[in-house]
Amino acid sequence: MADMKVELVAVERRVWSGEATFVFARTTVGEIGVLPGHEPTLAQLEDAGIVRIDGTDGNSTTVAVHGGFLHITPEGVTILAESAEIGGEIDVDRARAALDRADTSEDEGAAAAARAQARLKAAGVE
Structure with missing residues (x-):
């Protein structure tokens, strides 16, 4: 099976x-699945979404990603995110508390709720 080089970088770390x-x-225009050899693409990521990477070792890594871009080239995929958290590193209690505190009647609160939901989904909790 073919593979591709993938880099997921957030502002604060690789x-x-x-x-x-x-x-x-998940991009602003829908979901995208990328296999090796995919057509070159540049897409804006959702403000609060999920990225899943299936490594060649058979392990899948799910990451909560907040904003940024997905860039596909013949050499591979680069994901540049404003912030990102690997599912296994997410504090589920803190994400649930953030969701409970979010005032969804305001735009800022709805965005906070969406980020908390993405974090919980990446952590495998819904």
């Missing part, structure tokens, strides 16, 4: 780097 067989992301 989140994931390696060889992968598949990348799934």
Whole structure:
């Protein structure tokens, strides 16, 4: 099976780097699945979404991603995010508390709720 180089970088750190067989992301125009050899693409990520990377080692990594871009080239995939958290590193209690505090009647509160929901989904909790 073919593989591709994948880099997921947030403002504060490199989140994931390696060889992968598949990348799934949510963009502002819909979901995208990327296999090796995908057509070159540049897409804006959702403000609060999920990226899943299936590594060549058979492990999948799910990441809560907040804003940024997905860039696909013949060499691989680069994901540049404003912030990102690997599912296993997410404090579920803190994410639930943020969701409970969010005032969804305001735009800022709705955005906070969406980020908390993405974090919980990446952590495998809904």
